[in-house]
Every structure is written in structure tokens, then in C-alpha cells.
Amino acid sequence: MSAELLDLYERMAVIRGTEKAAHDLFMAGLVKGTTHLAAGHEAVAVGASAALRPDDYVFATYRGHHHAIARGATPEECLAELMSRDTGVCRGKGGSMHLTKASASMLGSYAIVGAHLPMAAGAAWSAKLRGTGQVAVAFFGDGATNIGAFHEALNLAAVWRLPAVFVCENNLYMEYTPIGTVTAVPNPAADRAPAYGLPAEVIDGNDVLVVRDAVARAAQRARGGGGPTVIEARTYRHYGHSRTDPARYRPEGEVAEWLARDPLLVARKAVGDGAAVDAADRRAQATVRRAVEAARAAPPADPAQALTDVWADGGAAWRT
């Protein structure tokens, strides 16, 4: 049994539990605003983080709780943020769609589809200019590949040979629309990469080790001056698009097929020691239970904090 794989399993189990808690808190009316849950996508976040340096920059979408936690935001900070509590990762200012923790190089989640891809290119450019060896990773959905900003970011990153990694979480849907019905190529991210002279691979996004290895290869290439890589990780969301969407537009057979390839099940089989995995599950559940209790007990966001830690007054320390 690999200790590393068991650790990755537990990290995924913590995210899964946090997403379930976020869903339950939303249904109880305790979440302000919306939620886009990433249950089912855990292997992408945990596998990628396992391949990155702590100071590598990460940018994610509104479906980004898993990336924030994988980078080091605690479940408590995230749930408190969803509930607009003072202990939230952005002290209640961001909510579910804007989880940012600069001290963990989690440079945010973004609600505008595709908007963060050029930002990730900018972060990669800054790393290149400063010669730090950092890479910038942008996670985005399949739908984002039909947005102009995706193409602009890939082009510029290719021209300037930026240390960037573009990771598409292809969950087959953009909101309620199957991506295949609105896209000219079968692999929405990977098939566009050659237009910019970039290498690409389509991988099993539900296998944490496959993701780790693909991101490690891309990051190594980027750090060595080889430029950006596009990775298309095929995965599936277990909940609907957002809020209370029951996702009835998805064929039953398709859902069953993907649930059978749940990233936690895949990792459980690979660990091969049921007792060790059960113990990891219990630890993860306890972590999430404590996080829910702490977030529920936390004081509301303080209006006096509304203008702190934003760009205008945040200083430049986060950039170093």
C-alpha cells in the first residue's frame, strides 16, 4: 500500500465531505448566494496539487472549492466563507465563487467564464520575468473553451513561452448543455491546442495518480522553459450545475457509468487496503464535522472589513 496514495485519498475525502456539507448548509438556507459543487472532480484538484510547488499559482472557476482546499485553505475557512462569516477565507467578502488565499498561492476563483485564463498567463509572465521557477496553473471548464479569452490566453502564453499549465475539467456539460452539441471538435480543450502549437493530452481526470503525473510532466516542461501545456481531464460532477439543480437533463445510464468511476472509488481500489481507507474516511468525516461546527458558530462578517484586503489597499506583499 502506498502511503502517498492513502494521503491523496484522504484529501479527496475531505473535499467530498466539505462539498456535501456545503450542499446541506445551502439547503438549510445558511449559504449566502450560490454554490457550484465539485464533488466528482476531486482527483483533478488533489492530483494537480500533489505535483505542484507550494508557491505555484493556481486560478480556478466558481466551481473551485476543491482547488482552494487542495491548495491549503481549510474546510472551515471555506464553509465559513460560503456562510459569510468573519472567519471565512476572504472574511465573508467573496462567498462560494471567490475563494482566494494568496498566502497559499491560490490566486482565486472567478465567476466570469474564461476570465482567469489571461490572468494566469499574466501570473506566469511575472514568474518568468522574475526568474522564480514558479508555474501558473489555470483550471477551467469545457464550456470555457468556447470563450474568446481561452484562445487569447493560449495564444499569448504560446508566443511568450510562458510557464503556464492549462487544465480543462471536462465534465461534459456547460450548465445544462452537453458540450458536444455546441463544440466543433470532440475534445474541446486538447483539440484546440495544436492551433497554438501547444502540446496537449486528454487524461482520466478521475484517477488522482494519472492527474498528478500529467501535471508533473507539464510543470517540469514549463519550469524548464518549454512553455505551456494543455491538459484535458475528463471528469463528471455528481451534483447539478449549481444551487438546487437536480440535473435531470443527464441520461441515467451516463450518471451510473460515471458514479461507478467515482475518483474516491478508483483511489480506494488502488490503495487496496480497505481498513486503511475506512480509517481515512473516518478522519476526513471528523475533520469536516469540526469544520461545520466551527463555521456555524463563527460570527457574521464584519462590515468594517468590507474594504480591507482588496486590490486597492492590499499592498504588494502577496505578489512576492
Ligand SMILES: Cc1ncc(C[n+]2csc(CCOP(=O)(O)OP(=O)(O)O)c2C)c(N)n1
Ligand atoms: C462570460 C460568461 N458567460 C456566461 C456565464 C454563465 N455561466 C456560468 S457557469 C456557465 C457554464 C460553464 O461551463 P463549463 O465551463 O463547462 O464549467 P462547469 O460549470 O461545467 O464547471 C455559464 C455559461 C458566465 N458566468 N460568464
Ligand SMILES: [Mg+2]
Ligand atoms: Mg463543464
